Amino acid sequence: MKVLIVAPRFCSPWTEGRKIFVRDLIEQAAVHWELCGLVTFDPGETSSLPADFIAHETRHAREHLLFPANALPAALTSMKPDLVCYFPFGAFNGLRGMANLWSIWKISRLCRQAGIPVMTLMYSLTMEANSWFHQLFLRDVYFNQHGDGARGIRFGVKFPDSDFRFDLKQSPRRLLFMAGASHFNAERLDYVLDVRGLRILLKAGKALQRSGYQLVTAIPFLEQAEACAALRNHPDNTWNTENLIFRNEVSKPDIYKDCCAFVFPYGQEEKQFVPTSVVEAMHYRVPVILPDLAFLSPFITDTPRALVYQAGDMDSLLASVGQLDTMPGEVERMCEEAARFVDSEYHIANTVQDIETSLAATARN
Numbered sequence: 001m002k003v004l005i006v007a008p009r010f011c012s013p014w015t016e017g018r019k020i021f022v023r024d025l026i027e028q029a030a031v032h033w034e035l036c037g038l039v040t041f042d043p044g045e046t047s048s049l050p051a052d053f054i055a056h057e058t059r060h061a062r063e064h065l066l067f068p069a070n071a072l073p074a075a076l077t078s079m080k081p082d083l084v085c086y087f088p089f090g091a092f093n094g095l096r097g098m099a100n101l102w103s104i105w106k107i108s109r110l111c112r113q114a115g116i117p118v119m120t121l122m123y124s125l126t127m128e129a130n131s132w133f134h135q136l137f138l139r140d141v142y143f144n145q146h147g148d149g150a151r152g153i154r155f156g157v158k159f160p161d162s163d164f165r166f167d168l169k170q171s172p173r174r175l176l177f178m179a180g181a182s183h184f185n186a187e188r189l190d191y192v193l194d195v196r197g198l199r200i201l202l203k204a205g206k207a208l209q210r211s212g213y214q215l216v217t218a219i220p221f222l223e224q225a226e227a228c229a230a231l232r233n234h235p236d237n238t239w240n241t242e243n244l245i246f247r248n249e250v251s252k253p254d255i256y257k258d259c260c261a262f263v264f265p266y267g268q269e270e271k272q273f274v275p276t277s278v279v280e281a282m283h284y285r286v287p288v289i290l291p292d293l294a295f296l297s298p299f300i301t302d303t304p305r306a307l308v309y310q311a312g313d314m315d316s317l318l319a320s321v322g323q324l325d326t327m328p329g330e331v332e333r334m335c336e337e338a339a340r341f342v343d344s345e346y347h348i349a350n351t352v353q354d355i356e357t358s359l360a361a362t363a364r365n
Helices: 017-029 063-079 094-114 132-137 186-195 198-203 205-210 225-232 254-258 276-283 294-299 314-326 328-345 348-364
Strands: 002-007 034-041 053-057 083-086 118-120 174-178 214-218 244-247 261-263 288-291 307-309
Touching (some): 002 017, 002 063, 017 034, 034 063, 063 083, 063 094, 083 094, 083 348, 094 118, 094 132, 118 348, 174 254, 186 198, 198 205, 198 314, 205 214, 205 314, 225 244, 261 276, 261 314, 276 288, 276 294, 288 294, 288 314, 294 328, 314 328
Parallel strands (some): 002 034, 002 083, 174 214, 174 261, 214 244, 261 288, 288 307
């Protein structure tokens, strides 16, 4: 089977879940399929793609959406794929959201006109996609395995071979926060603070320090001194300088050797989201602390897979952190259950299998 991968802004830095998912899928699928591609990348960044991929360097942000649509007819004619897999952005607010919807519609229309099946795979969906207008555009889209649509694909993660074994008893009293923002400006800072939830951890610093904790904050934009200063001097930051540790690069699983738990304090509800960082931490049996948001429900079950706190409630967050000390045996059993779950449910091989199964079902119908 020959598959054409269409992915806007598929390039370094490899810090965003959608990019990581597509990269892992390409590596896994290359064993089973003949692959070709049509992607865009930012100036100065790289994609490290196979030779049969067309990669276009953009000069303007809008080209990430315009170029694939404009170049697709010629690519379909020359490459003659059996299937097109399109991986659009998942944000649907404002003009960017309208442009995303247009790109989804345009790519699907071009494939239908050429008589080639297309699977539009949504790694994430913001809450704006709940409107009837968005639902109309997204009715033929494939969602992740926990979405509410009829078209479901198990979105997976590549689990690298490693003999690393997390040991809660030997871990330093450090909490880990990670976010993939690579460019620093006021908008991205607000995103990290409020959407990714760093603000509540900064506010909790005074209380967590009294319990002997430090906070490791790993964000690519922290390579810039301006970004470090903005967090250290932020009015909501209550950590002492020596207890707030910055990292601008993340190497897994090495980053987990520096912590006793991974905190994912996401600050808002989403329609759907695959939290790659949560899945990876659980794979390595690292305790994960989560807010009780609906899109995280696969990790919040009667069989505990994470330490859960009431979203936005700092006292509840502190109580969840406290369980690392008060119930370490239960936490270790929780981590074993979480690892079993993600290793079976989120392996990238599942994605390849589900795409093939869905394509075969479409052909029969």
